[in-house]
Amino acid sequence: MKLIFFLIGVFLLLLRIVYPRLELWHNNRESGSMITRSDNYIEGIWWSGKIRLSDDERSIAEISPGGHLKFREQDTILKAESDLQGKISYTLQNGTEELPLNDSGRRFITRQIQKMIGLGFFADHRAERIYQKGGADALLAELSNLHMEGSRDPYLKLLFQTDTLTAAQRIKLLQLLDSSNNEQEQQHYLGRFPGIRLRDSGVARAWLQSVGRLRPAFMKKDLLLKYLDTLTRSQEPLPAGQFDTVLALTARFGSAQDCKEVYNHLIDMSPATNAQWIGLIRAAGDLQPDYLTSQLLLKIAQKMPRTDSLVSAYRTSAKKIGNDMDYGKTMRAIE
Numbered sequence: 181m182k183l184i185f186f187l188i189g190v191f192l193l194l195l196r197i198v199y200p201r202l203e204l205w206h207n208n209r210e211s212g213s214m215i216t217r218s219d220n221y222i223e224g225i226w227w228s229g230k231i232r233l234s235d236d237e238r239s240i241a242e243i244s245p246g247g248h249l250k251f252r253e254q255d256t257i258l259k260a261e262s263d264l265q266g267k268i269s270y271t272l273q274n275g276t277e278e279l280p281l282n283d284s285g286r287r288f289i290t291r292q293i294q295k296m297i298g299l300g301f302f303a304d305h306r307a308e309r310i311y312q313k314g315g316a317d318a319l320l321a322e323l324s325n326l327h328m329e330g331s332r333d334p335y336l337k338l339l340f341q342t343d344t345l346t347a348a349q350r351i352k353l354l355q356l357l358d359s360s361n362n363e364q365e366q367q368h369y370l371g372r373f374p375g376i377r378l379r380d381s382g383v384a385r386a387w388l389q390s391v392g393r394l395r396p397a398f399m400k401k402d403l404l405l406k407y408l409d410t411l412t413r414s415q416e417p418l419p420a421g422q423f424d425t426v427l428a429l430t431a432r433f434g435s436a437q438d439c440k441e442v443y444n445h446l447i448d449m450s451p452a453t454n455a456q457w458i459g460l461i462r463a464a465g466d467l468q469p470d471y472l473t474s475q476l477l478l479k480i481a482q483k484m485p486r487t488d489s490l491v492s493a494y495r496t497s498a499k500k501i502g503n504d505m506d507y508g509k510t511m512r513a514i515e
Contacts, residue, residue, distance in 0.1 A: 213226045214299060222252065223299075224252050226249075228246075228247045229244035229245075229246060231247065233305065238289070240268060240293075242268075244262060246262060248260065256292070258273075259272075299331060300326065307334040308338065310322055310335075316349050350377060350386075351382060354387055354389075357390060363395065367403065370403055385421075391403045397434055397435040398435075401430075409445075412448070426442070427463050430442045436468060443460060443476055447460065447480055457484050458493045464476035465496065471503070473510075478509070491514060498510045
């Protein structure tokens, strides 16, 4: 029992070292909180009611009657409260000093609002307003300023609802997705690209690079399979320039079973050239354990053209199989 408590204590200590800032989120349509804490730091937003930011983003334009908004960073506090008639009153505290609502106080309000924007507050209405004013380029520019987890979602949703993005804008969007540390967010939005959004070769190349930078193998596999499924349903081949990229990306999964799923799909799509077949045969030969190589080569043998170069590549990969039974079965399939 003492050992269990000791291990729990060590875990909590390591957790505080590795994750010194703990972000707590609670919200619904009319109220919520966003709080970040560590040993000597607190930053948070608490609110109730509907809150609307002014168009110049320097003040609070409206809080529904009886609602409130509070922002705190250490001992700096902005509190805005709406009475039953909707009139807003402020409490401004800069350390131990309470500020009046004069020019200095209004500048203080603007600074705190900018901090809240950086945390993702006001995002829903703000994203729409930015888009109406400056279009997709303005939204893309604003996304580069937002790094708080969860703060970018309204901006990303609006961009993905826009079917008129240019190839250059889609590539910029992919670069911004790469800058996120939230791999669930990356996977979600990368998954919304397959289809018409990847018809442009430059966009597809940037998308594959983004997929390759994800760490979990299952995320990369799922995204690649979704893309390949999209091509299969539309009866389109995998573009020649992308075939080798998909093979190289898959080979780095670190999971043989995940590799097999992608290779199986490529076999079903039937590579278009001898070079593609050879690349796929060699990739199958590099898998372990032996039975996975054997299963893939047996499937390849049913579909590949019987050219001398392909048969030679097939036999070379088959010779990597150490199990005599699997090796014999695989070699007979090509005879």
